[in-house]
Amino acid sequence: MVYVTTNRPFGTSVRLDRGALYVCTVPLLSGKFHWSLIHITDTGIATRHHWAAVGSNSKGRETYIQQTLPRGPLTASATQILGYFKVTAYQAGNGVVREPDKFGEVCRAVFTQSYPTAEENRQHDISCRTWVTNVLQGLGIERSEALKVEQVVTSRSQACETRYLRSYLNSEPYQIVIEQI
Numbered sequence: 723m724v725y726v727t728t729n730r731p732f733g734t735s736v737r738l739d740r741g742a743l744y745v746c747t748v749p750l751l752s753g754k755f756h757w758s759l760i761h762i763t764d765t766g767i768a769t770r771h772h773w774a775a776v777g778s779n780s781k782g783r784e785t786y787i788q789q790t791l792p793r794g795p796l797t798a799s800a801t802q803i804l805g806y807f808k809v810t811a812y813q814a815g816n817g818v819v820r821e822p823d824k825f826g827e828v829c830r831a832v833f834t835q836s837y838p839t840a841e842e843n844r845q846h847d848i849s850c851r852t853w854v855t856n857v858l859q860g861l862g863i864e865r866s867e868a869l870k871v872e873q874v875v876t877s878r879s880q881a882c883e884t885r886y887l888r889s890y891l892n893s894e895p896y897q898i899v900i901e902q903i
Contacts, residue, residue, distance in 0.1 A: 734796065735793060735794050735795070735796060736794070736795040736796060736806065736898065736900065737794075738760065738762050738768070738794075738795050738806060738808075738900065739762065739808065740762050740763065740764055740765070740766050741762065741763065741764040741813070741820070742762050742808055742809075742812065742813060743759060743760070743761055743762070743808070743809045743812040743813075743861075744759070744760040744762070744795075744806040744807060744808050744809065745757060745758075745759060745760075745806075745807045745809060745854055745871065745875045745903075746758045746759070746760050746770070746795070746803060746805070746806050746807075747803070747804045747805060747807075747875065747879040747882070748801050748802065748803050748804060749801065749802065749804060749883050749886065754851075755804065755851070755876075755879045755883070756772070756774070756850055757772065757850040757851045757853070757854045757875070758770050758771060758772030758774075758850065758854070759771040759772065759829075759854060759857060760791075760795055760806065761822070761825055762795075763822055764820075766794075767790070767822070768790070768791040768794045768795050769788060769789065769790050769791065769822070770787075770788070770789045770790075770791055771786070771787070771788050771789075771825075771826070771829045771857070772786075772787055772850055772853070772854075773785070773786055773787075773832075773833065773848070773849070773850045773853035773854075774787050774850065775840065780840065781839055781840050781841065782838070782839060782840065783836050783837075783838055783839070784836045784840055784843055784848070785836055786829050786830050786832070786833070786853075788826055788829065802886060802896060803898055804879050804882040804883055804886060804898070804899070805878060805879065805882050805898055805899035805900065805901070806898070806899070806900045806901075807871075807874070807875050807878060807899075807901060807902075807903045808900070808901065808902045808903065809858065809863070809871055809903065810902050810903065811858075811863045811864070811867045811868075811871070812858075812861065812863065817862045818861055818862040818863060819860075819861045819862055825861070828857060828860040828861055829857055829860075831860065832853055832856045832857050832860055833848050833853060833856075836848070851872065851876075854872070855868050855869065855871070855872045856868075858871060870903075871903055874903045875903065878899065878901070878903070882899055885897075
């Protein structure tokens with residue numbers, strides 16, 4: 723486990739392994755987390771993939787969004803990043819999709835439609851968390867392993883959020899977790 727120390731969202735660079743896939747979580751006000759995938763190619767290009775709101779209306783329509791990270795992964799974006807969780811099954815699995823264009827195709831194909839509101843998506847089990855789990859399966863990771871990743875990331879993110887809130891209340895730096903799962 724690696725810790726990167728940071729004060730509130732300033733966005734310093736984080737070094738992640740090339741040829742790897744990470745689940746990244748950030749806290750939401752509801753006690754839940756926004757999940758995204760950070761794909762690092764063998765050449766070191768970092769891309770964020772996630773299921774998120776279209777525009778600034780967090781309760782409106784959602785879609786798959788792909789964002790190249792020219793500065794690479796950071797400690798914070800608009801909010802504090804709790805942790806980067808490396809998906810070891812992505813490296814270990816035979817037949818796992820690694821090519822960036824095909825990776826994007828899998829991401830786009832997971833949820834082919836979005837309901838008009840985030841609330842309706844949740845009623846149909848469409849969220850950033852379920853999107854990540856489905857993408858992992860679409861990439862060739864066994865369902866049981868993808869569900870294990872979901873469970874571990876949820877548990878670790880809850881622990882990280884507790885540490886983050888404690889550090890915030892005590893005006894102390896938060897140490898971002900970077901670990902393998």
